[in-house]
Amino acid sequence: MDAKTNEKKNWTEEERLELAAKLDKELDEFIDKLPRRKYEDGWPEDRWEEEMAKHPFFMKEPPKPGDELHPLYEGLQNLKYDPDENEPEELANNYKADGNYNFKYKNYRLAILSYTEGIKVKCKNTEINATLLNNRAAAHFFLKNFRSSLLDCQSALKLKPDYDKALNRAALCCYEMKNFQKAVEYCDIILDKAQDNKVILDLRKKCINEEKAKRRNERKKELEAKKREKEEETLINEIIKRGCRVEGNLSLDKLEPNFPQLVHNRVHLDENNNLVWPVVFVYPEYKIMDYIQEFNEKQSFSELLGVVFETTPDWDHEQKYRSNNLVIYFETPKKKIQCVRNDTILEEVLTSKEYIIRGGTPSFIIMVKGSTAEKSFLEQY
Incomplete structure (x- = not known):
C-alpha cells in the first residue's frame, strides 16, 4: 500500500472549519430534499396531558362506563377477565379486587357492578362468594339501599353462618328499616359469641326502646283513627238529622x-x-x-x-x-x-x-x- 495513503494529514484550523461548514451545508441540502410528511403518531401539543391520562401506563383513574377504551387497556382487560385465560376463582378474585378499588374511592355503584360480576362467576370457593356478597351488601348500605343490603347479608350468612361482618350489617339494616324485632334477633346471635360487644349492646337497647315507641305510636294512631271515624259518623248523622240535602249520595x-x-x-x-x-x-x-x-x-x-x-x-x-x-x-x-x-x-x-x-x-x-x-x-x- 502506498505510504502516502497511511500518512495522517495535518489539518489547519482554517481547513477544519471549512470542512465542517461544507458538511453542515450538505446535510441541510439532504434534509431539504427529503419528502415532507405530517407526523401523526404522537400526542397533539394542545392535548398531550389529556391523551397521556388515557394511556394505561399513566392513567390515574379507571375508565368510566361508556368511555372509549385505549386498545392496550382493552387488551389487558380482556386478558384479566377472559374465562379461557382464568380459572373461576381467579375471575371472581379479579372482580372482587375491582370492586374493592371502587369501594375505596366511594364509587359504590361501580363497586356493586364489579361484585355482581364476581358473584355471577359462581366459583366453588364458598369464602370468596360470601365475601363478594358481604362487600356488595356494604356498597348497598352506603347508598342507603338497606333492603338490598340485607338480602346480600342473608345470602352471605347462608354460605357462612358465623360471618361477623354480615351479621353486624344485617342488624344495622333491620334497624334502618325499622324492623326492630329482627334487628334484636341478629344482635342476640352476635352477643352469644361476644357478650361485651358494646356497639351491639347499644344497638340492641336502641331497638328495644324504638320498638316500644313504635307500638305506642301505632296504638295512638289506631285510637285517633277510631275517634276520627266516630266523629265522621256523627257528622253524617247530624246532617241527615237536620234534613240538609247534599248533591249525590251523602258521604264524606x-x-x-x-x-x-x-x-x-x-x-x-x-x-x-x-x-x-x-x-x-x-x-x-x-x-x-x-x-x-x-x-x-x-x-x-x-x-x-x-x-x-x-x-x-x-x-x-x-x-x-x-x-x-x-x-x-x-x-x-x-x-x-x-x-x-x-x-x-x-x-x-x-x-x-x-x-x-x-x-x-x-x-x-x-x-x-x-x-x-x-x-x-x-x-x-
Missing part, C-alpha cells in the same frame, strides 16, 4: 270542598254540636268571590256580612257594598232564583227543600239592593 267525599281555597275547611261540628260550614259568596257584578272558611249554622247572614264588609273591599271603588245595603240570593234546583232575608240563620236555608249543597260548599249570590246590576241579574230568571 261529597262534603269535601271543591275550591282549593277551602280544601282544609270541610264542614265540622263545634263544641256545641253546631255544624260549621265553608261558604262562598259570589259577586256577579265584579265576577269575584269571597271564600268564607267558617259559617256557623246558628249565625245569621247579616251578622256574617257585617264582619265581611266591616272594611270596604279594594274592588268596591264606589263603596256601595255595605252590610245593610245587600241582598242575598241562591239558585234552586229548578234554576230559579230565591231571595234570603238578611236576618235568616244559615241552618234555616240549608234545611230548606229548595236548597242543595254542592261540592261540600254552600254558595250564595250577593248584590247591592236596587242596583242596576241586580236588575240585570234578575232579568236572567
Whole structure:
C-alpha cells in the first residue's frame, strides 16, 4: 500500500472549519430534499396531558362506563377477565379486587357492578362468594339501599353462618328499616359469641326502646283513627238529622270542598254540636268571590256580612257594598232564583227543600239592593 495513503494529514484550523461548514451545508441540502410528511403518531401539543391520562401506563383513574377504551387497556382487560385465560376463582378474585378499588374511592355503584360480576362467576370457593356478597351488601348500605343490603347479608350468612361482618350489617339494616324485632334477633346471635360487644349492646337497647315507641305510636294512631271515624259518623248523622240535602249520595267525599281555597275547611261540628260550614259568596257584578272558611249554622247572614264588609273591599271603588245595603240570593234546583232575608240563620236555608249543597260548599249570590246590576241579574230568571 502506498505510504502516502497511511500518512495522517495535518489539518489547519482554517481547513477544519471549512470542512465542517461544507458538511453542515450538505446535510441541510439532504434534509431539504427529503419528502415532507405530517407526523401523526404522537400526542397533539394542545392535548398531550389529556391523551397521556388515557394511556394505561399513566392513567390515574379507571375508565368510566361508556368511555372509549385505549386498545392496550382493552387488551389487558380482556386478558384479566377472559374465562379461557382464568380459572373461576381467579375471575371472581379479579372482580372482587375491582370492586374493592371502587369501594375505596366511594364509587359504590361501580363497586356493586364489579361484585355482581364476581358473584355471577359462581366459583366453588364458598369464602370468596360470601365475601363478594358481604362487600356488595356494604356498597348497598352506603347508598342507603338497606333492603338490598340485607338480602346480600342473608345470602352471605347462608354460605357462612358465623360471618361477623354480615351479621353486624344485617342488624344495622333491620334497624334502618325499622324492623326492630329482627334487628334484636341478629344482635342476640352476635352477643352469644361476644357478650361485651358494646356497639351491639347499644344497638340492641336502641331497638328495644324504638320498638316500644313504635307500638305506642301505632296504638295512638289506631285510637285517633277510631275517634276520627266516630266523629265522621256523627257528622253524617247530624246532617241527615237536620234534613240538609247534599248533591249525590251523602258521604264524606261529597262534603269535601271543591275550591282549593277551602280544601282544609270541610264542614265540622263545634263544641256545641253546631255544624260549621265553608261558604262562598259570589259577586256577579265584579265576577269575584269571597271564600268564607267558617259559617256557623246558628249565625245569621247579616251578622256574617257585617264582619265581611266591616272594611270596604279594594274592588268596591264606589263603596256601595255595605252590610245593610245587600241582598242575598241562591239558585234552586229548578234554576230559579230565591231571595234570603238578611236576618235568616244559615241552618234555616240549608234545611230548606229548595236548597242543595254542592261540592261540600254552600254558595250564595250577593248584590247591592236596587242596583242596576241586580236588575240585570234578575232579568236572567
